[in-house]
Amino acid sequence: MKTTLLITATAMSAAAFAPVLASDYPNRPIEIIVPAPAGGGTDNVARMLNQYLEQELGQAAAVLNVAGGGGAIGVNQLARSRADGYTLLSTWNSPITTVPHMQRVQYSYETLTPITSTSQSAYTLCVSPDFPADNAEELLTELQANPGRYTYGNDGVGGTMRLAAERIFDAFDITARPIPFGGAGETLQNFLGGHVDIYGGSITPVLPYVEDGQAKCLLVTSADDNDALPQASGLAALGHAELETVLWRMMLGPEGMDEARAEVIADAVARAVKHPEFQAFLADQGETLNLVRGEALRERLQQEAQAIGETLEGLGLKQH
């Protein structure tokens, strides 16, 4: 009897305590790991979102840039940190779905706590104005006709950009030579200097050069066309919508993070993205909102990780 009473009492106090904990969260500053260097695309979006997230949470949220290893270093660090909801991850998809196939890592989409995805954008392939092609079909024909002749800059071996390009090239029986640069900035520099033939990377950095005619962007790696790049076709227009490989961003927590706390963050993000300034910012970057949360997010990660694993195996790049 006594024991039952004790258990009931404990259960009751725990039950009384748990919602208090959730409503009390967060009561001190949160640290958000961004697995990319300060000033990059992922970092900019994370910082912009962070501003409004802080307002919604009523707590400071500090961005900590932990770059390296294609993003794996930062995610490893999150996986090792305490799952109290005060250390979160703001990342793009490649460290979660691509890098684990190529490197040893301490995490997987199965263990990390999915919170919510935020936005997504496509990659683009651009050529210089004198390149003998003016639309996606001509570009692919030109590449088909000259196997191994053209070089395309991309974001490196573990990067999603190269994967997106290789999937398309594979389907169209194209051989182009990938040149792995450190990021879109470096790729752009080498493309503008004429050191590589094709720019492969995110849309934002190359946009100003499209406007003043120094670059022709002919292909985007999403199924749909992109409003910011009228000359470029999406994959659906080429009859291969299934090859879509996009860049998308999300927030994750360490393994075993309290679900109620994950909900608190997901709700705050959902409110934060409604700010018109944030939406205008995303539109400038050519990104679109995309909110998937909880287990549905895990599902999305799993599907993408499997598809990418198969592609990598086909390319002979898979190592783990």
Place this chain on the structure above:
Amino acid sequence: MSMTYRDLFSGLAFLIIGAITAWMGKDFYDDAAYVPLGAGSLMSLFALPLIWRSSRRLLVGSPGGQAVATALVDHPGRFLATLGCCLVYYVTLPHIGFYTTSAVFVLVLAAVLGERRPKVVVGITVVFITLLYGLFAMVLRRPLPVEFFLAS
């Protein structure tokens, strides 16, 4: 120990490091092996003149250009005490919290290194920790390991 002996030993050490680097590097995939192989071999190569010159000096029996250089460690006791304090500091930092551990570290190491005026030690520690708190908590707002009495 004279500089000649030190040159001989460091030359040998670099020879070995270079050889190991090159030997491990030769198995790397394709072009990932170029630079490891090159840097390792070059290191072994540059170690040779050092070894040759110092061993020649030793064999000829001349004391060498430089006489006895400074000792390898001036005061082993203080050296090791400082290192030991640092290690304890780093180990406890994430568990006990940044400001607490740092304050204790300054107090203890100052005493170990021979500062015997409690007022000076405590005064400087308090001012120092307060300034750090001001900089990191107020200006930069950067989270540091949480104090044990605040953790949830």
Place this chain on the structure above:
Amino acid sequence: MFESLLNALPVALQLGSLVSLVVGTLVGILIGALPGLNPVMAIALMLPLTYGFDPVIALGLVAGIYNGSMYGGSIPAILLNIPGTPAAIATTFDGYPMTRKGQGGLALKTACWSSAIGGIVSALALMTLAPMLAKVTLAFGPSEYFWVAVFGLVSIAVLVGKEASKGMLSALLGVIIGLVGVDAISGAERYTFGTLYLVGGFELLIVLIGLYAIPPVLEMAEKPNASYFNADSFRVSAGDGGFGLIRRYWPTWARSSLTGVCVGILPGAGGNLAALLSYNEAKRRASDPDSFGTGNPVGVAAAESGNSADNASAMIPSLTLGIPGNLIAALVLGALMIHGLQPGPQLFTRSPDVVFGFMWQLLLTAMLLLLLGGMIATRLFAQILRMPTALLVPTTLVLMAIGIYTVNGNVVDLYVMLAFGMLGYLLNRLAFPLAPVVLGVLLGPMAEQNLRLSMLIYQNDWTVLFSRPISLGIVALLTAVLFSQAWRAWRSQQHS
């Protein structure tokens, strides 16, 4: 263009901008002067505070921290032999010996004036030559970058120390340290020995603080407890006023500033290389090269004007092309984007007030250094250094710990820093120069990646390394440096 430049001056001179410049410069000097804390972190942490204001405020803060930290780094380099930022390594060579000789005040003053001059020249280059210099940036492809890295590494390894072979060994050690981790091109792990920590490789800042900051602290700890300084070391004699300095150092300043501007326009190289190359050039040209390293103020002047001249010119590729030259430039671009300004060539025509205002701000902070720098360095830091060494040692160690911890938030970094400290201590005692090690960690990966990229682009055709005009120019320069050094060594052997 000059019209827009003039129109932007009032923007930079408005009250908000001036306040942010002064605050930024003060914070920058402080952050630079505290070993371990770095300007990138400070800017990354402080920028979000300015999102609510006009972009001019944010950029003023960046300009202040950027230029202030470049000078701030020289303060501990001169007083304690600990470079506050990677770019201040070359400042320790002569700055610290000057302090030992009781000329610490003069060294600080020289550093302050040299930083200001370097910063001013660089800002003027940014204002007048930016579009032209941006074309130079684009002309540099992987094979040119490879030669830049090799030139920096070899010329410094050979010139910095007393023995060329020891310098080369140090540089190669740095290159090998830089190889550890995942290879950026193939994605394969190298020298990780199965540990996950090593997969990420060694961070430059951790290697630098370990190698350079721990040994002087340990040496201080080994000596009996005493006051580190007396006030006399800070007295500056009457002949060392601003005009005296200008008369003495203008040729050095001119050469070093030019070097700094040139290094700055190449993304990735940085103030560290600019300072070391300037120092070498000053030493090579001096009539008394042997006095360098024993407290020659010309060495301090060359190093500090070189690294500060790198600053504004590193903004050229980011402002004109939208390609960030270093992490701070990347943060500036990020701040512009958050304020809705799209980086790229149109930035100049679409928001001239912001861009040209930022250029004015860079110029103004460089001038502010003269006002704020001398005041803070000599008054405040001289007071701090009167602390007994038994307290100076632990407080410096705490600062380094907090600085390294804030880089990645990882405690393992602290142990790695300590291990590099032991290595630095040992190398010191074995008479190996440390600067080439740090430079090897910085330039080794740059050389390797660009070599392999150019081999990938040109399908393993080695001749591309020797067939492009800029590459050939750099090779010729390197050969000239090596020959003049060999000639000197041969001559001095003939004399003795």
